[in-house]
Amino acid sequence: MSSEHVLDKVSNQINRIIPANAGVTAIEFEGPEVAIYSKNISVLIDSEGLLSQIARTIRKRVVIRSDPAVRLPIDKVLEKLKKILHDKVIIGDIEFDKNMGEVIIYVDKPNKLTRKQDDMINTITKETLWRPKFFRIPPIKSNVIKSVRNVLFSDSAARKEALLRIGKMVHRETLLEEPIIRITSLGGYLEVGRTATLVQTGDANILVDCGVSVGSSQASKMLPRFDLPEFELLNLDAVVISHSHLDHCGFLPFLFKYGYEGPVFVTDPTLNLMTMLQIDYLDIAEKEGKLVPYSKNDIRKSTLHAITIKYGEVTDIAPGVKLTFHNAGHILGSGIVHLHIGNGKHNLAFAHDFKFANSRLLDRAVHKFPRLETIVMEATYGNPQDMTPKRQDSEDQIAMLIKKALARKGKVLIPVLAVGRAQELQLVIEHLIRTKQIPEVPVYVDGMVKEATAITTNHPEFLSRQLRELIFEKNHNPFLASFWHEISVKEEREQLLEGEPCIIMATSGMLVGGPSVYYFNKLAEDEKNMIIFVSYQGKGTLGRKVEEGTESIIVKNEQNKSVELVVNMEVHRISGFTGHSDRGELMEFAKRLSPRPKKFLIMHGEMSKCETLAKSIGKSVKRESLAPPIGTTTRLY
Numbered sequence: 001m002s003s004e005h006v007l008d009k010v011s012n013q014i015n016r017i018i019p020a021n022a023g024v025t026a027i028e029f030e031g032p033e034v035a036i037y038s039k040n041i042s043v044l045i046d047s048e049g050l051l052s053q054i055a056r057t058i059r060k061r062v063v064i065r066s067d068p069a070v071r072l073p074i075d076k077v078l079e080k081l082k083k084i085l086h087d088k089v090i091i092g093d094i095e096f097d098k099n100m101g102e103v104i105i106y107v108d109k110p111n112k113l114t115r116k117q118d119d120m121i122n123t124i125t126k127e128t129l130w131r132p133k134f135f136r137i138p139p140i141k142s143n144v145i146k147s148v149r150n151v152l153f154s155d156s157a158a159r160k161e162a163l164l165r166i167g168k169m170v171h172r173e174t175l176l177e178e179p180i181i182r183i184t185s186l187g188g189y190l191e192v193g194r195t196a197t198l199v200q201t202g203d204a205n206i207l208v209d210c211g212v213s214v215g216s217s218q219a220s221k222m223l224p225r226f227d228l229p230e231f232e233l234l235n236l237d238a239v240v241i242s243h244s245h246l247d248h249c250g251f252l253p254f255l256f257k258y259g260y261e262g263p264v265f266v267t268d269p270t271l272n273l274m275t276m277l278q279i280d281y282l283d284i285a286e287k288e289g290k291l292v293p294y295s296k297n298d299i300r301k302s303t304l305h306a307i308t309i310k311y312g313e314v315t316d317i318a319p320g321v322k323l324t325f326h327n328a329g330h331i332l333g334s335g336i337v338h339l340h341i342g343n344g345k346h347n348l349a350f351a352h353d354f355k356f357a358n359s360r361l362l363d364r365a366v367h368k369f370p371r372l373e374t375i376v377m378e379a380t381y382g383n384p385q386d387m388t389p390k391r392q393d394s395e396d397q398i399a400m401l402i403k404k405a406l407a408r409k410g411k412v413l414i415p416v417l418a419v420g421r422a423q424e425l426q427l428v429i430e431h432l433i434r435t436k437q438i439p440e441v442p443v444y445v446d447g448m449v450k451e452a453t454a455i456t457t458n459h460p461e462f463l464s465r466q467l468r469e470l471i472f473e474k475n476h477n478p479f480l481a482s483f484w485h486e487i488s489v490k491e492e493r494e495q496l497l498e499g500e501p502c503i504i505m506a507t508s509g510m511l512v513g514g515p516s517v518y519y520f521n522k523l524a525e526d527e528k529n530m531i532i533f534v535s536y537q538g539k540g541t542l543g544r545k546v547e548e549g550t551e552s553i554i555v556k557n558e559q560n561k562s563v564e565l566v567v568n569m570e571v572h573r574i575s576g577f578t579g580h581s582d583r584g585e586l587m588e589f590a591k592r593l594s595p596r597p598k599k600f601l602i603m604h605g606e607m608s609k610c611e612t613l614a615k616s617i618g619k620s621v622k623r624e625s626l627a628p629p630i631g632t633t634t635r636l637y
Helices: 003-017 041-046 050-058 074-085 117-128 143-154 156-170 252-257 268-287 296-304 391-407 421-434 449-457 465-473 490-498 515-523 542-547 583-592 607-621
Strands: 024-030 033-038 061-066 091-097 102-107 131-136 182-187 196-200 205-208 238-240 264-266 306-308 315-318 321-327 335-341 346-351 374-378 412-415 443-446 484-487 503-506 530-533 552-556 562-566 570-573 599-603 624-626 633-635
Touching (some): 003 050, 003 156, 024 156, 033 041, 041 061, 041 117, 061 131, 074 091, 074 102, 074 117, 091 143, 117 131, 143 156, 143 268, 143 296, 143 449, 156 296, 156 315, 205 315, 252 268, 264 268, 268 296, 268 306, 268 449, 374 583, 391 412, 391 421, 391 530, 412 515, 421 443, 421 449, 421 503, 443 449, 490 515, 503 515, 515 542, 530 542, 583 607, 599 607, 607 624
Parallel strands (some): 033 061, 102 131, 205 238, 238 264, 264 306, 346 374, 412 503, 443 484, 443 503, 530 570, 599 624
Antiparallel strands (some): 024 033, 091 102, 182 196, 182 633, 196 205, 315 321, 335 346, 552 562
16 A cells, blocks of 8 residues: 555545544655644644544544645744743854744753743743754753754755655655565674664565774675665665764765665654764865765755654654664764564564663663564674773772873873763763862863763763763762863864973874874874873774884875884773773673564674674573675574
8 A cells, every 4th residue: 555545545534533623634654654634723722532542543643734825924933932931041142944833942941941941832832833852951052953953954945855765765655575684784783883784575675784894995894785686776775874983973974975765764863863974984085185976065955854853752764664763872872773574573673882881971771672572782892801890990090090190291192982882981070070080171172072072961861870870969060060172173282281280181092094093193192191092993094004013104284294103102992981891791691681582693893702602692691693795695584
């Protein structure tokens, strides 16, 4: 049955339930939702239980909107909002999403509205005919979020067209009562990087992650294997992105460059963070003369097709497939991807990158699911010896190392991934300075760290309970400490290098492009200085070579000439701050999964680690556990 026939059926069901005086003007599939447009929305709001009844009847997510023709002009809406809210909260920016008929209102304390928020939403909706959404005024403004929202709100015609097209794709009727469910490994299996898995059900083709290997220069090893016969771009129904690191999302805009026009399902933080990282990836590739696989316009296209989902929210994403994101504990907005296929015939989860332990920034990954038959999980630290120190030991170690370097008038360079480890280390360093465990010295952040941190502060609902309590109940935001200093131009970098002892946090975390390479080249030959690696160093990267103890290395100087650089600086690696689960956490996660899946597929790790972990899990939990190579198609049902 086509989506048009499905829409006719749904419309008839809704019209039989809805009051005649509601003035319904349109019923449309908008992305995964059914949108009901009304000229008399008060009738729908005041009819208690009506929306729940409709949703139960049609078994789809429902949203009501005022018909655009009856919405108040924006200037009148602003007047009414100030009148309704002025004595309750401080109002910040107000944005209008004309596609959705929504007004986004930033206030100082949205929790003051929480208890009566439904009443407040209904009051504003009835008086303005725009539906309000409340967000906290961010302590640090983000240019990327502003750009993303500008794309979504300003190009209303293109966004509306995309949503209607996506709606037709999502709401097609399933044809097969007994689907054959298969997954094909396109990237990230027996390796780290270019993660991509194709899920096929007969009715739908879904791509889970679409990454690049940033440390590789060969296209055959850098990009997912879209040349495999199972993958056909124009047959793709949906893309799901688990999180924003480039090895999981860096190749996404390429799909739109070559004709994909379907949905991209992400969490809110992932949409903002991946946009930032993709733009930076292009900028670095262009500067270094590397392969540039897509343009910024392709990034814009992918943004227009993005559908954001909250943790725990069940959403139709393709015929016969429902998606739920669960907290993965890896970086802000990272999700374990749970797919409910064929009305429950098979339940599949992707724990591509996850942390099964609490950190200062995030709560640990979820391990309980409604149903689960197969799980695909990472093996980044899958060998038996890949045990990270206890968290407190790692914090004690970094405090000791920083004090040691500062005492001899040296500078400490910490290469960081802009997203995740940078914010975690900011919290650790702020805690060490606040509790006087290390001296208060300038801490410089360079590269994308400031923007990533700004995005982080815009999404407090994704932070750990401990951090939310510190910020909202104790009124202390670690990201706003006075010793943080942003570096953005070359002159500032030169000044800090000539200045007093300090700590420098700079991207990239693997010394692959970005200002961290500049600082390394300038600091490496002075034995007073120190470099501390706090994240995984990929094969072939400069970071891996330095971490493994190379005494000298050939680098490009500022005149782009090759010169030998002697590494005299002290080199350390602290693995306790990783956003990945160590061997013990991986095994504990596998044992505690509920329900226990019948099949484990191990990936996202070097070959020896994937194979070793697969064997250990199979032996421990008495389930089939495999480590398939790239190009393998595995039948699940």
